[in-house]
Amino acid sequence: MKKNAPTNYVVHPLIEGRWSPRAFEDQPISEQQIRSIFEAARWSPSSRNEQPWRFIVASRLSHPKEFKNILTALDESNQGWAVRASMLAVSFAKKDFEHDNSVNSHSWYDVGLATAQMTVQASQFGISIHQMAGFDEAKIRADFKVPDNYEAIVSMALGFVGNPKTLSPELEKRERAPRVREPQTAFVFGKRWKSPFVS
């Protein structure tokens, strides 16, 4: 199933084709693929080149214990479908700068930059990444011994898009629902706030 963005202006196919599925094929992500996906994160820019991103990742087949640790930290509504993802991951931001331990106000932002580069690289392989903001952070912290100066940001399901009919009727409906976004006039401004940009 494809679900290309109904764009008003042309965008690259890797961006046009990105979406967040819940139905996954039973197909593993290869070593080379997951390494390239994290390599894309690695070469992201960051404030002071701090590289505040960290990831924990587990394969359903190769790391069943860690996969289950992440799975059971997800919101219950997500566990039913995420159990079939090829991999689960959690992202973290380092709260403080390495050089002077001051607060890095851009740490979450920088992890966002890195994660979007992951989704682009994943798209090249036909792999989708479904990010989830809601999950049990305390459980993740305990299970994986996360230090206090790191914050958990999102959990992610990674895999190849599957058949929506494998989902519950409710989720199948959401899987097939059109993708919607505000137009550029709502968020790209020119002369002042709320004044749409005009070239």
Place this chain on the structure above:
Amino acid sequence: MKKNAPTNYVVHPLIEGRWSPRAFEDQPISEQQIRSIFEAARWSPSSRNEQPWRFIVASRLSHPKEFKNILTALDESNQGWAVRASMLAVSFAKKDFEHDNSVNSHSWYDVGLATAQMTVQASQFGISIHQMAGFDEAKIRADFKVPDNYEAIVSMALGFVGNPKTLSPELEKRERAPRVREPQTAFVFGKRWKSPFVS
């Protein structure tokens, strides 16, 4: 000048070739190009599909007043080279959710996702985006009448890479310096924190 990332694993050319130059050509960004760049931001995922990203953007040639407003809010060390960018922009995050005004903890993160999609789309056109975390937020807020429930995140210079010799000797040296990143073992973990992921 190209400055591809010295990757350990293959990544897509649009990611491999992305970097943050200071030397820019005197070449305008077209209407279609800037629209496609923001369209890439538009189709980013976000928590609850809130789309908390906002941008103010100004062209050096078409919007000299707004361009100068952004330019003079940059750190002095950046104004010297950013004055030759084709466009300058500032990104913002909406702090609260639309549906219940509660705090959106993922707003900065989501603007990061959207901005990375912009950089990928820009790369397709040969356009570079140099993000800057440091700038005078109060000046931007005043000049563009930014509401209190939005936070400014980064300023950006957009344009086509130019000749490093147009820079000061100090900046030319930085422009030609190799790109460096921590290896994946430093940020991709498996069984527990700091334990490098093994497939």
